[in-house]
Amino acid sequence: xxxxxxxxKQFKSQAREALADQQLRDNFRGAMDYLQQKxxxxxxxxxxxxxLRLHAENIRQRCxxxxxxxxxxxxxxxxxxxxxxxxxxxxxxxQQLIAGLIQQAGGQKVVKGKSMVTEEIALNQHLExxxxxxxxxxxxxxxxxxxxxxxxxxxxxxIHKNKQQVADIFQQHIKDFxxxxxxxxxxxxxxxxxxxxxxxxxxxxxxVNFAVAETGTLCLVENEGNGRMTTxxxxxxxxxxxxxxxxxxxxxxxxxxxxLTRSATGQHITTYFNMISGPRRAPERDGPQQVHLxxxxxxxxxxxxxxxxxxxxxxxxCGACMNHCPVYTRVGGHAYGTTYPGPIGKIISPHLxxxxxxxxxxxxxxxxxxxEEVCPVNxxxxxxxxxxxxxxxxxTEAGQPSLKGQASAASVVEHTAWRAWAWLSxxxxxxxxCTSLVLSLAKFIPIPMGAWTRCRGKPALAEQSFHxxxxxxxxxxxxxxxxxSADQSSASNKGSN
Amino acid sequence: xTQTGLRIYPSKPNKVYFYATCLLDVLDPDGGMAAVExxxxxxxxxxxxxxxxCCGQPAYTSGYQDQAKTVALSQIALFPEDHPIVVMSGSxxxxxxxxxxxxxADDPRLHARAQAFSERVYEFSEFLLxxxxxxxxxxxxxxxxxxxxxCSGRREMGIHVxxxxxxxxxxxxxxxxxxxxTECCGxxxxxxxxxxxxxxxxxxxxxxxxSQSSAKQLVSADWGCxxxxxxxxxxxxxxxxxxxxxxxxxxxxxxxxxxxxx
Ligand code: SF4
Numbered sequence: 001x002x003x004x005x006x007x008x009k010q011f012k013s014q015a016r017e018a019l020a021d022q023q024l025r026d027n028f029r030g031a032m033d034y035l036q037q038k039x040x041x042x043x044x045x046x047x048x049x050x051x052l053r054l055h056a057e058n059i060r061q062r063c064x065x066x067x068x069x070x071x072x073x074x075x076x077x078x079x080x081x082x083x084x085x086x087x088x089x090x091x092x093x094x095q096q097l098i099a100g101l102i103q104q105a106g107g108q109k110v111v112k113g114k115s116m117v118t119e120e121i122a123l124n125q126h127l128e129x130x131x132x133x134x135x136x137x138x139x140x141x142x143x144x145x146x147x148x149x150x151x152x153x154x155x156x157x158x159i160h161k162n163k164q165q166v167a168d169i170f171q172q173h174i175k176d177f178x179x180x181x182x183x184x185x186x187x188x189x190x191x192x193x194x195x196x197x198x199x200x201x202x203x204x205x206x207x208v209n210f211a212v213a214e215t216g217t218l219c220l221v222e223n224e225g226n227g228r229m230t231t232x233x234x235x236x237x238x239x240x241x242x243x244x245x246x247x248x249x250x251x252x253x254x255x256x257x258x259x260l261t262r263s264a265t266g267q268h269i270t271t272y273f274n275m276i277s278g279p280r281r282a283p284e285r286d287g288p289q290q291v292h293l294x295x296x297x298x299x300x301x302x303x304x305x306x307x308x309x310x311x312x313x314x315x316x317x318c319g320a321c322m323n324h325c326p327v328y329t330r331v332g333g334h335a336y337g338t339t340y341p342g343p344i345g346k347i348i349s350p351h352l353x354x355x356x357x358x359x360x361x362x363x364x365x366x367x368x369x370x371x372e373e374v375c376p377v378n379x380x381x382x383x384x385x386x387x388x389x390x391x392x393x394x395x396t397e398a399g400q401p402s403l404k405g406q407a408s409a410a411s412v413v414e415h416t417a418w419r420a421w422a423w424l425s426x427x428x429x430x431x432x433x434c435t436s437l438v439l440s441l442a443k444f445i446p447i448p449m450g451a452w453t454r455c456r457g458k459p460a461l462a463e464q465s466f467h468x469x470x471x472x473x474x475x476x477x478x479x480x481x482x483x484x485s486a487d488q489s490s491a492s493n494k495g496s497n
Numbered sequence: 498x499t500q501t502g503l504r505i506y507p508s509k510p511n512k513v514y515f516y517a518t519c520l521l522d523v524l525d526p527d528g529g530m531a532a533v534e535x536x537x538x539x540x541x542x543x544x545x546x547x548x549x550x551c552c553g554q555p556a557y558t559s560g561y562q563d564q565a566k567t568v569a570l571s572q573i574a575l576f577p578e579d580h581p582i583v584v585m586s587g588s589x590x591x592x593x594x595x596x597x598x599x600x601x602a603d604d605p606r607l608h609a610r611a612q613a614f615s616e617r618v619y620e621f622s623e624f625l626l627x628x629x630x631x632x633x634x635x636x637x638x639x640x641x642x643x644x645x646x647x648c649s650g651r652r653e654m655g656i657h658v659x660x661x662x663x664x665x666x667x668x669x670x671x672x673x674x675x676x677x678x679t680e681c682c683g684x685x686x687x688x689x690x691x692x693x694x695x696x697x698x699x700x701x702x703x704x705x706x707x708s709q710s711s712a713k714q715l716v717s718a719d720w721g722c723x724x725x726x727x728x729x730x731x732x733x734x735x736x737x738x739x740x741x742x743x744x745x746x747x748x749x750x751x752x753x754x755x756x757x758x759x
Contacts, residue, residue: 012692012694015692015694015695016694019694019695019698025698326680326681326683326699327692327695327699330695330698330699331695363560363687363688363691363692364688364691364692364695365685365688366648366681366683366684366685366686366688366689366696366699367558367648367649367685367686367688368648368649368652368680368681368685369648369649369652369653370648370679370680370681372652373652383599386557386558386560389558389559389560390560390561390562391560392560393560393561394560394561394562394563415561418556418559418561418564419564421555421556421564422553422556422561422564422565422567422568424550425550425551425553425568425571426550426567426568426571428547428548428549428550431550432547435519435522435523438523450690451689451690451693452689452690452693452728453728453732454693454697455697455700455701455728455729455732456700456725456728456729456731456732457727457728457729457731457732457736458728459524459724459727459728460524460727460731461523461524462523462524462525462526462527464526465522465523465526466517466521466522466523466525466526466529466530467517467522467547468526469526469529469530470517470529470530470533470545470547471547473530474545
């Protein structure tokens with residue numbers, strides 16, 4: 001099996017392809033409309049919402065401010081609970097670590113709960129290359145895996161597919177499938193396949209939504225029960241998480257959990273909420289014999305090191321920003337070519353992959369601010385995008401640490417053009433000559449406007465600029481200080497009775 | 498919540514600075530003139546600083562902070578007196594109100610200067626409604642209107658509220674709502690050129706939703722969006738039947754006396 005590969009560097013062409021796929025666009029529009037409405041219904045009191053967001057933001061900021069300490073505390077308390085903790089600096093280290101744990105235990109068959117961080121380190125592909133079978137147990141993930149694709153959304157991995165497409169995938173891959181378009185029956189079919197996978201698995205891999213430093217507890221939010229099966233049925237459970245997911249106190253969890261689910265799917269609470277605090281203890285009769293936690297950095301400490309960029313790590317992965325993003329709605333998740341698509345993807349991927357690979361992503365926003373408006377932890381996504389745009393283009397200042405891929409999008413031509421623009425904008429006499437020149441010559445010069453005029457008429461320039469009109473008006477007013485000036489403007493009549 | 502939600506508005510001043518913005522300057526002098534008339538009608542003297550150019554937003558959103566700073570400082574210097582500054586576009590006002598101070602966050606002296614400047618910045622409809630407390634007398638025939646507000650104007654200045662409130666004062670004007678009202682039109686400055694395909698998909702949808710509102714007139718308080726949407730409407734061949742104009746032009750047309758009847 002080879003998963004179809006999209007790349008952040010190919011964003012533009014991938015976006016173009018997505019835009020040309022009407023079915024895909026309809027699927028996304030429908031799904032995003034639905035999710036926007038769900039969120040809206042879940043938060044019907046704007047004042048309450050503002051307070052909840054502030055509270056959640058404060059929790060995240062407090063925890064991030066103490067991140068190194070909290071991680072050590074988490075490690076201590078996890079180990080005390082019998083959870084073995086491992087640290088991975090990058091994707092390759094994490095892959096090897098996890099594969100090593102599986103091989104040590106003689107594992108051959110793995111079930112995995114939904115976990116974006118394992119997508120980030122391409123775990124499935126790595127395990128497969130070692131001959132280890134790894135089956136996704138979240139229904140959406142399972143569909144995407146069968147289709148040999150990556151998730152196109154962080155909460156709803158198969159949201160880009162409609163039921164017809166899912167039925168076709170099952171038809172191709174599941175033996176004895178009775179073709180149906182009934183969603184219930186489709187889910188039933190998937191569940192039956194997965195049930196036997198849980199029973200056979202040697203290893204269960206999961207993500208983590210919140211890791212509680214105070215108690216050494218791993219929290220997992222889910223709706224299907226597959227997360228519970230994955231973390232309790234197989235004898236070995238490996239949890240993988242980005243280092244930013246740690247919270248200080250157990251009491252930090254309820255407010256974050258509640259705002260997470262309401263922002264994501266409009267649910268006040270999910271069907272399952274798992275709190276894992278260690279392997280099976282005697283005389284318990286179920287639960288894994290071993291639990292491991294892998295803490296992954298993979299570029300996060302770069303974001304952590306900068307006060308402004310650190311806000312990126314406040315994210316609790318609810319997906320609300322993508323659900324409300326007009327760009328995501330139109331191109332879908334795959335076009336981004338990153339594990340995390342949409343607005344959060346644009347601000348976190350530069351730390352994971354470097355600015356050289358992601359410079360098209362940081363410009364692919366009209367900065368409309370819809371993402372910031374819905375983010376439950378108040379991440380200022382547009383400002384962070386602007387910051388990354390700057391860093392992608394400009395060399396670092398002396399003595400400042402630089403970001404991975406900084407200045408990779410620097411262009412002498414562009415830089416010179418902006419300098420000229422700034423010069424013009426600060427030299428008013430010449431600025432005004434230029435605008436009036438453009439206006440008076442526009443009729444005669446065919447201005448090539450390429451990308452702009454592909455779907456727009458040329459902007460209709462005025463005969464004379466506002467600058468000129470105002471000057472004329474003032475001159476006339478000086479000549480006739482008492483009577484009304486009678487200029488040619490349509491707005492020349494004062495409404496005085 | 499918008500930044501201006503908690504803003505405390507001063508009483509009506511005697512004089513204001515008028516900030517036309519670069520797009521209005523070359524695309525819609527009539528809209529600017531209409532705004533001047535509306536403000537003067539409130540008994541306020543307009544101060545026109547000829548040296549003004551552009552607020553610096555294009556450089557800022559393109560990642561050229563230094564150039565944006567240069568331009569911002571030059572504009573700040575042009576408005577030394579304590580008068581309010583009325584800005585003819587929500588997104589430029591947002592730039593001057595919200596981003597000027599943050600541009601100079603690391604220089605206390607310049608930051609204070611930018612902060613003092615930005616506190617005097619008002620978007621046109623915000624100024625007319627909240628500072629002038631204008632009451633408009635509708636003198637036109639019955640018609641209908643749909644409003645498009647820029648995202649930054651909406652989210653940074655809250656001008657969808659003030660624009661709507663001004664329109665609601667017009668007795669003979671029915672306000673129509675477009676579907677996906679809060680969604681971006683796809684302009685976003687250099688975004689429209691750098692990511693032309695995505696921008697196109699967005700403006701196509703926006704134009705469709707606006708014209709499906711069945712309003713007779715489209716208005717906006719932002720020329721960035723208007724240039725984008727009008728351009729696309731023209732491309733579709735709808736220029737004759739449906740084109741956007743600046744809110745100021747519309748308000749003036751509805752409320753000015755018949756020509757020559759002064
Ligand atoms: S950035 Fe905010 S809205 Fe987006 S996924 Fe993270 S928490 Fe949710």
